[in-house]
Amino acid sequence: MLDNQARNIMQKERMHLGQVRKAFAAGLERAANGEAISIEFFGACVDYLKGSMDRLHAQDQRIHDILKPHVTPGDTANADILANLDMRLARSRVALDNLTTARDAYRAKGAAGLANFQAAVAQFMDVYHNFLLKGQHSTLEFQKKVFADGDWIKVAGVNEGALVNEAGLYASARKYAPSGADPASYQAGPPVV
Secondary structure (H helix, E strand, O other): OOHHHHHHHHHHHHHHHHHHHHHHHHHHHHHHOOOOOOHHHHHHHHHHHHHHHHHHHHHHHHHHHHHHHHOOOOOHHHHHHHHHHHHHHHHHHHHHHHHHHHHHHHHHHHHHHHHHHHHHHHHHHHHHHHHHHHHOOOOHHHHHHHOOOOHHHHHHOOOHHHHHHHHHHHHHHHHOOOOOOOHHHOOOOOOOO
């Protein structure tokens, strides 16, 4: 595999993440307006978010680990960039854990768990929009200076199991999507906030 192939796979995963996130948000809005949206759809969306975010966190951690040895004494700018990445990853991991816990409770309790689920979704989306997305390109200039051939292959962590898992989770989100909320029907890209 070449670096550009690894980056293309990462871009496709992030495109799917954006699509599922938008379909999930549409389903939540419809549920808030009184429409019956299946727990299976919400569960499948969170399953996708969990799998995708775990990979994204691991990829960002590998970026951090490749860059860190290149921070020289007195290089406060790049040290601050990596410290900010650490903070964003930590907040995202906590929000994702809270979301999956709320999903599990919602699956177990049904409608009685909806309010707690919606609160966890709001917290996760806040972290996603205000911490992850706003800082997503913060290491690009540092990467351009440091990354060598093969680094994107390491960062992507692509293997057959990861590809099969991502495809299965995406297919599940599509399978349970209510009419008009198929993730594949959404354009990937930044959220509308």
